[in-house]
Amino acid sequence: MQCVFKIRTDGPGLYEVTDEVAHWLEADQNGLLTLFLRHTSASLLIQENADPDVQADLSAFFDRLVPDADDPSMGYLRHTLEGPDDMPAHIKAAMLPMTLSIPVSQGSMMLGPWQGIYLFEHRTAPHTRQIAAHFAAD
Amino acid sequence: MQCVFKIRTDGPGLYEVTDEVAHWLEADQNGLLTLFLRHTSASLLIQENADPDVQADLSAFFDRLVPDADDPSMGYLRHTLEGPDDMPAHIKAAMLPMTLSIPVSQGSMMLGPWQGIYLFEHRTAPHTRQIAAHFAAD
Amino acid sequence: MQCVFKIRTDGPGLYEVTDEVAHWLEADQNGLLTLFLRHTSASLLIQENADPDVQADLSAFFDRLVPDADDPSMGYLRHTLEGPDDMPAHIKAAMLPMTLSIPVSQGSMMLGPWQGIYLFEHRTAPHTRQIAAHFAAD
Numbered sequence: 001m002q003c004v005f006k007i008r009t010d011g012p013g014l015y016e017v018t019d020e021v022a023h024w025l026e027a028d029q030n031g032l033l034t035l036f037l038r039h040t041s042a043s044l045l046i047q048e049n050a051d052p053d054v055q056a057d058l059s060a061f062f063d064r065l066v067p068d069a070d071d072p073s074m075g076y077l078r079h080t081l082e083g084p085d086d087m088p089a090h091i092k093a094a095m096l097p098m099t100l101s102i103p104v105s106q107g108s109m110m111l112g113p114w115q116g117i118y119l120f121e122h123r124t125a126p127h128t129r130q131i132a133a134h135f136a137a138d
Numbered sequence: 139m140q141c142v143f144k145i146r147t148d149g150p151g152l153y154e155v156t157d158e159v160a161h162w163l164e165a166d167q168n169g170l171l172t173l174f175l176r177h178t179s180a181s182l183l184i185q186e187n188a189d190p191d192v193q194a195d196l197s198a199f200f201d202r203l204v205p206d207a208d209d210p211s212m213g214y215l216r217h218t219l220e221g222p223d224d225m226p227a228h229i230k231a232a233m234l235p236m237t238l239s240i241p242v243s244q245g246s247m248m249l250g251p252w253q254g255i256y257l258f259e260h261r262t263a264p265h266t267r268q269i270a271a272h273f274a275a276d
Numbered sequence: 277m278q279c280v281f282k283i284r285t286d287g288p289g290l291y292e293v294t295d296e297v298a299h300w301l302e303a304d305q306n307g308l309l310t311l312f313l314r315h316t317s318a319s320l321l322i323q324e325n326a327d328p329d330v331q332a333d334l335s336a337f338f339d340r341l342v343p344d345a346d347d348p349s350m351g352y353l354r355h356t357l358e359g360p361d362d363m364p365a366h367i368k369a370a371m372l373p374m375t376l377s378i379p380v381s382q383g384s385m386m387l388g389p390w391q392g393i394y395l396f397e398h399r400t401a402p403h404t405r406q407i408a409a410h411f412a413a414d
Contacts, residue, residue: 001414002306002379004386030140032172032272034308034377038388040324046236047228048178053217054228060214061204061229066337076336079329090323090330091337098322099377101172101237103140103272110142110270112176132386134308134379136274136412138139168278170310170410184374185366186316191355192366198352199342199367239310239375241278241410248280248408250314274412276277 001026004038005131009121012063012085014045014055017131018116024133027107031137035100035117038130041089042121043096049116058120066091089122096120104135139164142176143269147259150201150223152183152193155269156254162271165245169275173238173255176268179227180259181234187254196258204229227260234258242273277302280314281407285397288339288361290321290331293407294392300409303383307413311376311393314406317365318397319372325392334396342367365398372396380411 003024007015025033037044048054069077069084079087100117103110111117119129143158163171175182186192206222207215217225238255241248249255257267279300283291301309313320324330345353345360355363376393379386387393395405 002381002386032170032274032308034379036377036379036386038386038391040322040388040391045232046178047232051217054225057215057217057225058229058232062232064214065203065341076340077333079327079333087330087333091334094321094323094334094338095233095371097236097373099373101174101239101377103172103174103270105140110140110174110176112178112268115176115178130388132379136308136414138274170308170412183370184316185370189355192363195353195355195363196367196370200370202352203341233371235373235375239312239377241310241312241408243278248278248312248314250316250406253314253316276412 001135003133005133007119007129009129010126011124012121013059014118014120016049016116016118021117022109025104025107025135029104029107029137031104031135033102033104033109034134036132037098038132040093041123042119042129043093044098044100045096045118045120046100046115047118048114050114062092085124092122139273141271143271145257145267147267148264149262150259151197152256152258154187154254154256159255160247163242163245163273167242167245167275169242169273171240171242171247172272174270175236176270178231179261180257180267181231182236182238183234183256183258184238184253185256186252188252200230223262230260277411279409281409283395283405285405286402287400288397289335290394290396292392292394297393298385301380301383301411305380305383305413307380307411309378309380309385310410312408313374314408316369317399318395318405319369320374320376321372321394321396322376322391323394324390326390338368361400368398
């Protein structure tokens with residue numbers, strides 16, 4: 001069973017997709033869910049869904065670790081034609097997950113109690129992102 | 139085939155789980171093993187299992203890259219109510235794997251000769267961590 | 277269906293393997309492809325395959341983030357017997373993916389238009405790297 005989720009983003013940050021994915025799964029099935037992001041300047045992340053400050057802190061950390069290309073510390077970057085946020089977005093996309101594999105039991109993802117699934121957008125301009133989903137029943 | 143491994147941790151560092159996982163697999167089967175960590179402040183890592191210094195160096199590197207929240211360089215963090223090691227643990231959990239997919243041949247994981255599977259605990263307090271395992275036979 | 281791809285590397289950097297993997301898949305099948313790198317000092321990466329500068333910038337960033345062990349900032353490393361590039365290679369291998377899960381539709385990986393699959397070699401000396409591939413048809 002396959003589908004493609006389309007997520008509209010409007011600037012950098014985390015966009016929760018847990019409910020959308022959960023609703024796609026059929027009740028009572030066991031198996032394996034795979035999510036695959038079809039882009040190289042965004043990420044798929046499982047993180048705490050309780051305190052929104054966690055999401056803000058994650059963005060703040062990675063923005064400091066990988067500053068925009070117009071920051072003096074990033075002067076060595078060559079791929080800058082698509083804007084100062086583009087190559088740093090590729091670097092973040094390399095460091096953070098692009099695919100997730102989640103066991104499914106009785107139609108529910110085996111997420112821990114505090115886990116949510118997020119699209120992590122790294123680009124400034126609005127984008128429509130595609131997540132390919134695959135479910136294999138046991 | 140599914141199960142949940144429970145791992146007791148007693149402070150930050152790497153805890154090897156290779157044998158536990160290997161014993162769960164049935165002899166002679168081919169297929170795909172998936173491991174999924176049900177937490178957002180620890181990681182699943184495949185790393186060298188020969189020299190324990192590798193594990194100490196890995197911990198040392200990530201502790202320097204992501205210091206505790208009471209380090210002046212981390213003063214921008216907002217999610218600090220659960221202790222100075224909590225938000226850095228979430229950041230490490232974002233950067234390091236939370237899911238692993240390992241082909242299985244004749245009942246054995248196709249690990250390289252130096253690869254071991256580790257739970258990487260990022261929190262200071264003792265925890266019981268759950269790893270959901272899924273095996274799909276070919 | 278399983279196989280092992282062998283990739284010869286000749287120093288650090290990204291080596292594209294997209295075509296080799298694509299040719300292995302059989303036409304018209306749907307299912308899930310898993311790639312698993314059998315090493316702890318290299319990575320598997322999906323990244324932009326259009327501008328080679330992206331690959332050079334990725335290498336440059338991670339070389340600055342994780343300098344060789346003879347750099348003064350890395351003086352705390354203990355696992356240095358295998359050369360100054362060895363422990364940094366393990367650290368990069370921990371931060372970057374070692375396994376990839378890619379849905380397959382009609383015999384084609386559901387990669388986005390700019391996505392290529394790369395072996396990211398972190399060691400200086402030439403190596404023969406093994407990627408275990410597994411395909412499960414729906």
